[in-house]
Amino acid sequence: MALQDDLDRLDTAIRQLQVKWDLFFNGAEKKPPAELQSQVEALVKRYSNAEIRNNGERFRYQSLSARFTSFNELWQKRLRAREEGKVFGVHGLRADQLPPPAPPPAALRTAGGSAGGPSGEIRVSDPARDTTAVRELYERFLEERRRAGETKTPPFESFRQLIGQQTTRLQAEKGAQAVDFRLETKDGKVSLKARIVK
Secondary structure: OHHHHHHHHHHHHHHHHHHHHHHHHHOOOOOOOHHHHHHHHHHHHHOOOOOOOOHHHHHHHHHHHHHHHHHHHHHHHHHHHHHOOOOOOOOOOOHHHOOOOOOOOOOOOOHHHOOOOOOOOEEEOOOOOOHHHHHHHHHHHHHHHHHOOOOOOOOHHHHHHHHHHHHHHHHHHHOOOEEEEEEEEEOOEEEEEEEEEO
8 A cells, every 4th residue: 555655664764864863963964864854744745634544544644743743843943053053952961951942732741840850750641742752851861871870872762662661551550641750860870750640
């Protein structure tokens, strides 16, 4: 099926695009991946107004489209900051120097209303859609590990799968609408703590 093939291509292309943007922001690539970005945008637009009758394919398209949109917003924000001479993110400023992120609706919540504080919690209700929140949690996790002296860096995809599994399990077992994640450092070890939201 043409749609199924395009969805497979879109999934692969988004992953490749994520890697290429990361390489660019890390300084390994001199130019942003504009060509691949255009290809992904074209694939997303091809089905944006199309009627997709198969529920599974429609859900997969919507998930991929939402994931691309979230990543694209993050990339453009980082690109603007870079052009303005500001550097932020995993390889830039420390977490306490970061500009406060613009949270997606119902995806990000920080304790006490403070933006981006170390005690902040990040809410995940749908791991497939809340990619911006998961990415923010991942960057905080890496930063805390560096502060604690841990040098190993888990890949984002593995981290995202872990958050997805924990969220899905807690939603199924505890009837949670969402899960608030926070970081806790004890005895030099950084761990994730989850709190269900009903």
